[in-house]
Amino acid sequence: MMTWPRIDWGTLSSKYGLLLVWALVAAGFCVFGPATFRTWSNVQTILGTQSVILVLALGLCIALNAGEVDLSITGTMSVSVVLVGHLNVVKGWPIGLTVPVVLLLGLAIGAVIALFVVGIGIDSMIVTLGAGTLLSGVAVAINQQTVFNISPDLVSAMRDQFLGLQLSFWYGVVLVAVLWFVLKFTPAGIHLRFVGSNRDASRLTGIAVDRLRVASLMACSGFSALAGVVIAGTLGSTSPTVSSPYLLPAFAAAFLGSTTIQPGRFNAVGTFAAVYFLTTGITGIQLMGASGWVSNVFYGAAVMLAVAASTVAGKMRRRRDVRDNTPQVDNTPQAGGATGLEPGTGPNPGSGTAEQVTTAPQHSPSTGPAPARSGLHSD
Numbered sequence: 001m002m003t004w005p006r007i008d009w010g011t012l013s014s015k016y017g018l019l020l021v022w023a024l025v026a027a028g029f030c031v032f033g034p035a036t037f038r039t040w041s042n043v044q045t046i047l048g049t050q051s052v053i054l055v056l057a058l059g060l061c062i063a064l065n066a067g068e069v070d071l072s073i074t075g076t077m078s079v080s081v082v083l084v085g086h087l088n089v090v091k092g093w094p095i096g097l098t099v100p101v102v103l104l105l106g107l108a109i110g111a112v113i114a115l116f117v118v119g120i121g122i123d124s125m126i127v128t129l130g131a132g133t134l135l136s137g138v139a140v141a142i143n144q145q146t147v148f149n150i151s152p153d154l155v156s157a158m159r160d161q162f163l164g165l166q167l168s169f170w171y172g173v174v175l176v177a178v179l180w181f182v183l184k185f186t187p188a189g190i191h192l193r194f195v196g197s198n199r200d201a202s203r204l205t206g207i208a209v210d211r212l213r214v215a216s217l218m219a220c221s222g223f224s225a226l227a228g229v230v231i232a233g234t235l236g237s238t239s240p241t242v243s244s245p246y247l248l249p250a251f252a253a254a255f256l257g258s259t260t261i262q263p264g265r266f267n268a269v270g271t272f273a274a275v276y277f278l279t280t281g282i283t284g285i286q287l288m289g290a291s292g293w294v295s296n297v298f299y300g301a302a303v304m305l306a307v308a309a310s311t312v313a314g315k316m317r318r319r320r321d322v323r324d325n326t327p328q329v330d331n332t333p334q335a336g337g338a339t340g341l342e343p344g345t346g347p348n349p350g351s352g353t354a355e356q357v358t359t360a361p362q363h364s365p366s367t368g369p370a371p372a373r374s375g376l377h378s379d
Helices: 010-032 040-048 051-065 075-090 097-118 122-144 152-159 168-184 187-197 199-204 207-234 244-257 268-288 295-325
Strands: none
Touching: 010 244, 010 268, 040 168, 040 199, 040 268, 051 075, 051 168, 051 187, 051 244, 075 097, 075 122, 075 152, 075 207, 075 244, 097 152, 097 268, 097 295, 152 168, 152 207, 168 187, 168 207, 168 268, 187 199, 199 207, 244 268, 244 295, 268 295
């Protein structure tokens, strides 16, 4: 007789619940919201204007996977934005040289931050909080004026359309796919999640913990510099103050993304879904006549609820792992004794019964270290 596989609705809802809510929110605004929400131009606005937040949030996922919190992302972005305008317009550098210099500077900023965090051992939140403030001041010192006439090549590379959507959106899709593959299937990505889960156990298995922490902070700063390049090309101008509003949305997307696809773990696909879920809700409410307070409420609530949901998901995952790894003891009475063992066998030979002794399986380097002690997990 053919039996259908049992569907675990709890697991499905935890993995894809955000996607379902996103679809319901969009459908609700289409039915009950203003007619402008259902237009293709609104879809283009929703999908084509969030590339900067997506790039910042993806960079955060790398650092958060390693257990580091980088609050300097908008400071790094400010410096990169200003440098694009200063080098390309004021100094007359070609855009083909300006962009690589800006990206290399972002990596260098990450290396300096890693020196304090990994080398000296200062908490990453403290270091990056100070670094973000410092970098914002440096951006103003470089050029506090708005610079226009950014290279048309960069503007076209961001604004031109493919299948009706700006190229900047498709760049974000490619980054999501690449980061998803790296974190899920490459040794570096797998080791990164081990480091974020348990550094001591990772060291015992031979993983280069400090090297991965440095790489994660450098990658996060590199993504922040890339976000500066993207916004410079999208706007066609640069300003040192354009980056500050992006800090909370990026963290909201990263943490909310950890509640879907792979609940309790920071992941690229979940971050992508979170970015556009939040934008859909904010856009719909604003089109219904709400004022500018909506985005602050949405992003603030998203951070609090996402952290809570991810913490709960992490605890449920640990309990499930413990349950799956706990051996089952067969206590069904057998002819040979109360536990089914033959008389005279087991730990106490000669006795009519024996106590079955089992040991929970231990993690090895091939399976990874023990689960994290915190509610959030990395993947």
